[in-house]
Amino acid sequence: MSLLKRLFGKSEPPKQRIRVCIECGMPLAEHKDWCSILRAQIEMKRTTPAPSAQTS
Ligand SMILES: [Zn+2]
Secondary structure (H helix, E strand, C coil): CCHHHHHHHCCCCCCCCCCECCCCCCECCCCCCCCHHHHHHHHHHHHCCCCCCCCC
């Protein structure tokens, strides 16, 4: 009956720290439709001709 085993023994997969949008509170991959940050991103993609020279 070790406490450590209790804490670590549970078979919960180590959760990756997911970056969450500060606007809509969703993971960055799942913005809400109304999220202004998502809209800004969409705008960026639209307005950017996106040459392959762009590195990110
Ligand atoms: Zn968002």
